[in-house]
Amino acid sequence: MSAVIEARGLTKSYGATRALDGVSFTVEPGRIVGLIGPNGAGKTTALKAILGLTAFGGELSVLGLDPRTQRDELMREVCFIADVAVLPRWLRVRQALDFVDDVHPRFDRARATEILSRTDIPMASRVRELSKGMVTQLHLALVMAIDARLLVLDEPTLGLDLLYRRKFYDTLLNDYFDRDRTILLTTHQVEEVENLFTDVIFINHGRVVLAASIEDLGNRYQQLTSAGDQATRARALHPFYEREVFGRVAMLFEGRSAAELGALGELRTPSIADLFVAKMQGSPNT
Amino acid sequence: MSSSVADAAPERAPSGAPPAPKALSGTLLALVRREFWEHRALWVAPAVVAALMVLGALFATVKYRAPHADLSGDHGPWNGMTLFAVMQGFVSSPLSLVTSIVLLFYLLDCLYAERKDRSILFFKSLPVSDGLTVLSKLLVALVIAPLGVYALGLLASLALTGIWQVNAVLGRLPAIPGWDLGGWLQAELALLLCLVVAALWYAPCAAYLLVVSAWARRNPFLWLLLPPVVAQILERVAFGTHYIASFIAYRLLGVWPILFSHVRLGHGRAFALGSGLAQLDLKAVLTDVDLWLGLAAAAGLVFAAIRLRRYRDDT
Numbered sequence: 001m002s003a004v005i006e007a008r009g010l011t012k013s014y015g016a017t018r019a020l021d022g023v024s025f026t027v028e029p030g031r032i033v034g035l036i037g038p039n040g041a042g043k044t045t046a047l048k049a050i051l052g053l054t055a056f057g058g059e060l061s062v063l064g065l066d067p068r069t070q071r072d073e074l075m076r077e078v079c080f081i082a083d084v085a086v087l088p089r090w091l092r093v094r095q096a097l098d099f100v101d102d103v104h105p106r107f108d109r110a111r112a113t114e115i116l117s118r119t120d121i122p123m124a125s126r127v128r129e130l131s132k133g134m135v136t137q138l139h140l141a142l143v144m145a146i147d148a149r150l151l152v153l154d155e156p157t158l159g160l161d162l163l164y165r166r167k168f169y170d171t172l173l174n175d176y177f178d179r180d181r182t183i184l185l186t187t188h189q190v191e192e193v194e195n196l197f198t199d200v201i202f203i204n205h206g207r208v209v210l211a212a213s214i215e216d217l218g219n220r221y222q223q224l225t226s227a228g229d230q231a232t233r234a235r236a237l238h239p240f241y242e243r244e245v246f247g248r249v250a251m252l253f254e255g256r257s258a259a260e261l262g263a264l265g266e267l268r269t270p271s272i273a274d275l276f277v278a279k280m281q282g283s284p285n286t
Numbered sequence: 287m288s289s290s291v292a293d294a295a296p297e298r299a300p301s302g303a304p305p306a307p308k309a310l311s312g313t314l315l316a317l318v319r320r321e322f323w324e325h326r327a328l329w330v331a332p333a334v335v336a337a338l339m340v341l342g343a344l345f346a347t348v349k350y351r352a353p354h355a356d357l358s359g360d361h362g363p364w365n366g367m368t369l370f371a372v373m374q375g376f377v378s379s380p381l382s383l384v385t386s387i388v389l390l391f392y393l394l395d396c397l398y399a400e401r402k403d404r405s406i407l408f409f410k411s412l413p414v415s416d417g418l419t420v421l422s423k424l425l426v427a428l429v430i431a432p433l434g435v436y437a438l439g440l441l442a443s444l445a446l447t448g449i450w451q452v453n454a455v456l457g458r459l460p461a462i463p464g465w466d467l468g469g470w471l472q473a474e475l476a477l478l479l480c481l482v483v484a485a486l487w488y489a490p491c492a493a494y495l496l497v498v499s500a501w502a503r504r505n506p507f508l509w510l511l512l513p514p515v516v517a518q519i520l521e522r523v524a525f526g527t528h529y530i531a532s533f534i535a536y537r538l539l540g541v542w543p544i545l546f547s548h549v550r551l552g553h554g555r556a557f558a559l560g561s562g563l564a565q566l567d568l569k570a571v572l573t574d575v576d577l578w579l580g581l582a583a584a585a586g587l588v589f590a591a592i593r594l595r596r597y598r599d600d601t
Contacts, residue, residue, distance in 0.1 A: 072413060076413040079411060080411045086408045095320075102315070139408075
């Protein structure tokens with residue numbers, strides 16, 4: 001099956017700022033892809049391009065469609081939560097169900113009602129009367145009842161407390177995701193969701209810094225913790241990042257074998273958060 | 287991402303044909319309903335005005351008695367139809383005025399508020415085109431709201447007639463003269479035709495408001511007033527003329543002298559309403575080139591508003 005998203009050389013400038021500076025990546029079907037980067041890295045701009053919400057340069061195909069010219073068709077297959085709290089504040093919960101049911105051919109109202117019944121959200125409430133966590137739950141309930149091929153989430157849990165965040169991702173993973181669906185998610189709370197992803201794309205200063213599946217990461221990157229003489233010998237193998245932890249040195253390597261590094265200290269696969277920090281600090285500030 | 291792991295994901299099972307897109311009419315209906323959820327003033331304001339008028343009439347008849355008032359007009363005695371038409375005219379004028387003001391603010395707000403509170407991102411996540419969304423707002427302003435005002439005016443004048451009838455039975459007001467169904471239907475038709483003419487004539491104004499609403503980054507009201515006011519001042523200072531002012535005045539009111547060109551000043555209002563259709567110069571309106579120029583301008587402005595909603599990126 002062809003890729004869900006195929007991006008080649010995406011560019012977008014806001015005045016003198018290059019929000020996207022030649023971004024290329026591919027998203028295959030049935031994956032949960034994390035688009036990860038610091039604030040202002042271009043994550044949201046990339047998502048807006050994918051969703052046809054902004055003009056941009058470069059080639060982009062989403063589910064075989066061009067978001068610039070075929071947005072209306074695209075929205076039948078794609079669903080997105082652009083941000084928390086974009087549900088209109090005047091909308092009642094029941095009206096939200098009515099409206100989406102009336103306009104979306106792939107919306108399953110019974111399913112949305114069932115998901116909502118597991119929350120404390122009253123049907124008659126207006127969005128403005130709900131807490132931020134409840135608004136997110138409501139939005140997620142609407143989206144999960146839509147049989148979309150691609151779900152795009154932009155910082156969906158920003159500003160929520162830990163309980164809601166955990167519940168959000170659990171619901172997403174257990175009740176929504178399957179092999180037919182693809183999820184693209186931006187976040188800067190990497191450490192919290194790293195077990196969720198099948199793939200990650202690091203983006204910084206409008207450029208893709210790293211794009212790999214989690215399996216690949218394990219093969220490509222090693223984290224070595226050592227000290228003293230061993231650390232000096234390890235440094236000769238050109239780690240791309242190192243930092244001191246309790247008098248020991250943690251070094252990150254790319255493309256070294258376990259045989260080379262194993263004798264020099266404790267070896268493990270770096271966490272996405274560690275890799276992220278290393279890649280962001282290592283990437284040029286242009 | 288990498289093909290080595292991607293093949294772990296089986297292809298999407300063909301879950302039957304994709305569901306057909308929703309019927310356009312159903313989506314449009316949902317969009318219109320949404321407007322009345324968001325902008326409750328659209329129905330609350332006229333309903334309150336109508337209720338106040340009926341209540342006012344109730345209180346007035348408690349105080350006021352004129353059991354032997356003379357119901358003969360300049361052109362013969364009034365009948366039930368003319369009375370009813372006068373009453374409906376009396377009720378409809380304030381209703382139309384209030385609704386016009388509500389619609390002004392509605393049109394100015396409808397494409398601006400969704401960007402301000404960013405809820406446009408929710409609406410744009412649904413398979414509803416920008417064209418249909420903008421058209422639904424135009425439909426509300428030019429068709430649904432005027433028809434609502436008409437229905438409300440009809441209900442209110444029925445209530446007023448009922449109040450009169452009760453008072454007549456109690457001997458506090460003169461009895462309502464006999465009914466003339468044909469004349470009444472004519473008066474109703476005339477009123478509806480006035481609404482049609484108004485919708486056609488004010489379409490460019492409504493479309494202009496939509497453009498301002500879709501364009502303004504903040505304070506659309508200022509953006510509405512500023513350009514015409516500045517243009518008028520510049521024109522006066524530079525040329526000492528006031529063509530812009532007369533153009534605006536013409537676009538706001540110009541259709542009514544054309545529509546009522548048959549009505550001679552000095553004739554009673556009841557007579558004008560009573561003669562219904564005969565009083566309207568529809569032919570003059572529909573053959574007026576300015577009406578069609580206005581509609582062409584409206585089409586262009588609506589297109590601009592749709593493009594603005596599609597491509598404006600400021601959320």
